[in-house]
Amino acid sequence: MKILRRELLHLSAAAAAAALPASARALAADTYPSRPVRVIVGLPPGNSPDIVARLVCAYLSEHLSHPFVVENRPGAATGLATEYVVHTAADGYTLLLVLAGNAVNGWVYKLRYDFIRDVAPVASIGGIPLAMVINPSLPAKTVPEFIAYAKANPGKLFFGSSGNGSLPHILGALFQMKAGVSLVHVPYKESVFPDLLGGQVQLAFEPVPAVIGYIKAGKLRALGVSTKQRLQVLPDVPALAEFLPGYEATGWLGIGAPAGTPANVIDIVNKAVNAGLSDPTLVARMAALGAVPDPMSPAAFKQFIAAETAKWGEVVKFAGIKVQ
Numbered sequence: 214m215k216i217l218r219r220e221l222l223h224l225s226a227a228a229a230a231a232a233l234p235a236s237a238r239a240l241a242a243d244t245y246p247s248r249p250v251r252v253i254v255g256l257p258p259g260n261s262p263d264i265v266a267r268l269v270c271a272y273l274s275e276h277l278s279h280p281f282v283v284e285n286r287p288g289a290a291t292g293l294a295t296e297y298v299v300h301t302a303a304d305g306y307t308l309l310l311v312l313a314g315n316a317v318n319g320w321v322y323k324l325r326y327d328f329i330r331d332v333a334p335v336a337s338i339g340g341i342p343l344a345m346v347i348n349p350s351l352p353a354k355t356v357p358e359f360i361a362y363a364k365a366n367p368g369k370l371f372f373g374s375s376g377n378g379s380l381p382h383i384l385g386a387l388f389q390m391k392a393g394v395s396l397v398h399v400p401y402k403e404s405v406f407p408d409l410l411g412g413q414v415q416l417a418f419e420p421v422p423a424v425i426g427y428i429k430a431g432k433l434r435a436l437g438v439s440t441k442q443r444l445q446v447l448p449d450v451p452a453l454a455e456f457l458p459g460y461e462a463t464g465w466l467g468i469g470a471p472a473g474t475p476a477n478v479i480d481i482v483n484k485a486v487n488a489g490l491s492d493p494t495l496v497a498r499m500a501a502l503g504a505v506p507d508p509m510s511p512a513a514f515k516q517f518i519a520a521e522t523a524k525w526g527e528v529v530k531f532a533g534i535k536v537q
Contacts, residue, residue, distance in 0.1 A: 372397070420464055465507070
């Protein structure tokens with residue numbers, strides 16, 4: 214009996230020791246955040262998603278009482294940032310700015326991670342609409358006129374983008390699929406705007422904040438916006454969906470975390486982000502960048518990402534998009 218008692222005591226002590234890490238994790242989750250949180254952005258500083266991320270992080274820093282700090286890790290179409298985050302501790306202290314490109318990359322690149330499996334959706338932030346813009350030298354004034362012109366000149370119209378598999382490339386491919394036209398894609402490592410403004414390429418699908426100045430100055434002609442409905446900042450520009458049913462796309466963005474991040478940590482961040490998206494000051498600052506808030510629960514955001522991934526997979530296959 215003495216031996217049995219000693220064994221039981223030993224097992225009890227071992228069980229208690231094993232439970233400590235789990236208890237510590239639970240305590241850390243209950244007090245989250247207790248130290249600074251990094252939000253990894255897979256784009257260079259200064260572009261629209263980066264600025265939106267910084268606005269949201271400033272709100273989170275203020276309302277969760279600990280800094281949420283943006284850290285830029287650009288490269289490989291946001292792949293470097295995503296791969297870095299999926300290999301960090303799933304404790305909520307390293308988060309990822311997830312982007313529409315994440316729903317595309319798996320169809321275009323050979324990745325060393327699975328975005329759906331390895332990234333837990335935390336919070337949707339919203340979308341940055343894109344505009345279909347053409348060089349004013351083209352005679353088309355409307356989407357139907359452009360489609361007719363493109364069909365009359367197959368393979369003679371060039372559309373530029375920020376690279377193979379980039380969101381502007383994907384939106385152009387979706388347009389061709391919906392409109393039944395053939396355009397020549399020209400990928401750029403640097404900005405497409407010098408050639409677009411100069412007429413070397415005639416068409417591009419670019420974020421509204423990047424083109425609205427050119428549109429208002431008459432240097433580019435906007436034929437449509439990528440959202441389901443018209444935008445307040447461009448009220449006279451129709452939605453592409455008005456002519457091409459089902460055409461809808463935005464440069465959406467949100468926050469993700471390594472798979473396995475505690476559910477209550479995800480819930481804390483989700484509720485804080487959603488509160489921010491109803492804050493008039495933050496909403497106004499996002500609107501100035503052309504960003505439209507779109508709060509969701511983690512479950513709804515997960516379903517949204519899955520639907521986006523399937524949708525863009527069809528477009529990539531239709532267009533035969535490959536890395537060059």
